[in-house]
Amino acid sequence: METPVELKYAKTHEWVNTEGDVITVGISDYAQDQLGDVVYVELPELGREVSIGEAVAVVESVKTASDIYSPASGVIVEVNEALGDSPEQVNESPYEGGWLFKVRFTDLSDDLVDAQEYEQYME
Amino acid sequence: MEEQLKRTPLYQSHLDLKARMVPFGGWDMPVQYAGVMQEHQAVREQVGMFDVSHMGEFRFKGEGALAFLQSITPNDVSKLKPGRAQYNMLPGNQGGLIDDIYIYCISPEEYLMVVNASNIEKDFAHVQSLITPEVEFSNESDQWGLIAVQGPRAEETLQPHIDVDLSKKKKNSVFFAELLGFPVMLARTGYTGEDGFEVFVKAEQAPALWSKLLDLGIVPCGLGARDTLRLEAGFPLYGHEFNETLTPLATHYGWVIKDKEFHGKDLLVGQPIVRQLVGLTLEKVPAREGYPVKSEGQVVGMVTSGTLSPTLKKPIAMAYIDVDALDKPLSVEIRGKDAPAQRVELPFLSK
Numbered sequence A: 001m002e003t004p005v006e007l008k009y010a011k012t013h014e015w016v017n018t019e020g021d022v023i024t025v026g027i028s029d030y031a032q033d034q035l036g037d038v039v040y041v042e043l044p045e046l047g048r049e050v051s052i053g054e055a056v057a058v059v060e061s062v063k064t065a066s067d068i069y070s071p072a073s074g075v076i077v078e079v080n081e082a083l084g085d086s087p088e089q090v091n092e093s094p095y096e097g098g099w100l101f102k103v104r105f106t107d108l109s110d111d112l113v114d115a116q117e118y119e120q121y122m123e
Numbered sequence B: 001m002e003e004q005l006k007r008t009p010l011y012q013s014h015l016d017l018k019a020r021m022v023p024f025g026g027w028d029m030p031v032q033y034a035g036v037m038q039e040h041q042a043v044r045e046q047v048g049m050f051d052v053s054h055m056g057e058f059r060f061k062g063e064g065a066l067a068f069l070q071s072i073t074p075n076d077v078s079k080l081k082p083g084r085a086q087y088n089m090l091p092g093n094q095g096g097l098i099d100d101i102y103i104y105c106i107s108p109e110e111y112l113m114v115v116n117a118s119n120i121e122k123d124f125a126h127v128q129s130l131i132t133p134e135v136e137f138s139n140e141s142d143q144w145g146l147i148a149v150q151g152p153r154a155e156e157t158l159q160p161h162i163d164v165d166l167s168k169k170k171k172n173s174v175f176f177a178e179l180l181g182f183p184v185m186l187a188r189t190g191y192t193g194e195d196g197f198e199v200f201v202k203a204e205q206a207p208a209l210w211s212k213l214l215d216l217g218i219v220p221c222g223l224g225a226r227d228t229l230r231l232e233a234g235f236p237l238y239g240h241e242f243n244e245t246l247t248p249l250a251t252h253y254g255w256v257i258k259d260k261e262f263h264g265k266d267l268l269v270g271q272p273i274v275r276q277l278v279g280l281t282l283e284k285v286p287a288r289e290g291y292p293v294k295s296e297g298q299v300v301g302m303v304t305s306g307t308l309s310p311t312l313k314k315p316i317a318m319a320y321i322d323v324d325a326l327d328k329p330l331s332v333e334i335r336g337k338d339a340p341a342q343r344v345e346l347p348f349l350s351k
Helices: A029-035 A115-122 B011-016 B036-045 B065-072 B117-130 B154-161 B203-215 B223-232 B265-270
Strands: A014-019 A022-027 A038-042 A055-061 A065-069 A072-079 A101-108 B020-024 B027-032 B048-051 B056-061 B084-091 B097-107 B110-115 B136-139 B144-150 B174-179 B182-187 B196-202 B275-282 B292-295 B298-309 B314-322 B330-334 B337-344
Touching: A022 A029, B011 B027, B011 B203, B027 B223, B036 B048, B036 B223, B048 B203, B048 B223, B056 B065, B056 B117, B065 B110, B065 B117, B084 B117, B084 B265, B097 B117, B097 B174, B097 B182, B110 B117, B117 B136, B144 B154, B144 B203, B154 B196, B182 B203, B196 B203, B223 B298, B223 B314, B275 B298, B275 B330, B298 B330, B314 B330
Parallel strands: none
Antiparallel strands: A014 A022, A022 A101, A038 A055, A055 A065, A072 A101, B020 B027, B048 B144, B056 B110, B056 B136, B084 B097, B097 B110, B144 B196, B174 B182, B182 B196, B275 B314, B275 B337, B292 B298, B292 B330, B298 B314, B330 B337
16 A cells, blocks of 8 residues: 655545645545545535535545545645546556645644555554 | 444455455455456456455245245245245335345245345344244355355356356356355356356355366456446446435336335435436546536536446446436536536446
């Protein structure tokens, strides 16, 4: 299972990449593997104000629908439109092509952990 | 206290294949190996296999066996000849079904009943409460491994390794054979909408048989694919489309109820039919179990099973709908938004 060290992770299996005051959010390799074949992704609307821990996106696998939680408070500034036509990107490329949304944040969750701690958590 | 999950004789085989295990009806079962889509496709186009050893087997023997089975089920068991299988149901004491079942006729005085895994204890207690002295009744669920080999290439894959001519065995045939060196009972039945065989093997021999079937190139498939396959085929799943309060007359399985007397008949056929089971297709987002079905702003039903159909590449669902809303435009409420739904005939996929 791949867990890039430059990212932070939530215990609800989102990964977070911070650049300035914007974070990019996706789901971890572990999470996509657990979900199985992703068939549909519901993304938040641009400009939506979100809070830490709020369910803002939904990743649907063949079997089930799973909420994705925002690791930050702020505003949705970009979403991965390409997932509309190719939701399987979440499985195939969870850290690159399968990213979900970006938040310009005012506050970041205190519960994010580094790759090592996330891996320990999953064991 | 955490529930102790039961394991089938193939539990270790699943771990060896690195299957993802999930709790299902009290059992620790594989939900997928390589992936639901891949496994689904293997069964639609080639051949796959499922561990269904968690299902229960009850045996009925003796001169009174037929009369007894006839008295507790709605289908006409007297039409069942030796070497044949029949889909049937177990009506409860309250009007609904306590299970849907298969009955296999071994001889005029010996029958095997296959019941759903999560219902074994309940079904046993129910049958036991009605049993008559002239019937020898036993629960053999722990003695049997059950492997369902399913797909258009099932027959040609098994034929070189079995001592009977499979081309002579029609759908719903039941027969004994030696398969890959193991004494087995096979039924040409399944739950995928494809041709195939359900193979009963002694529990202790199940792992060795499973392993040899893998060597033939049969794709191991989990509960995930089993669910998408059965849903495309329009098959009801107990606990979703059937339960102890629903009558099969409200579904496309009303045909099982024949004109005869049986335990629970009055309550089962006397129920007013206020909702009917229908098939729905949606445009994009999958509808899931429990989502409300609406018409003209009002809730008129509930989704009982739903997924994205891997074959049709669009969301399909089964739902109970108020009978007076059947001809109205329908939508499914998905996370607060109404998604238009089309009513379609079941099965979604006809073979």
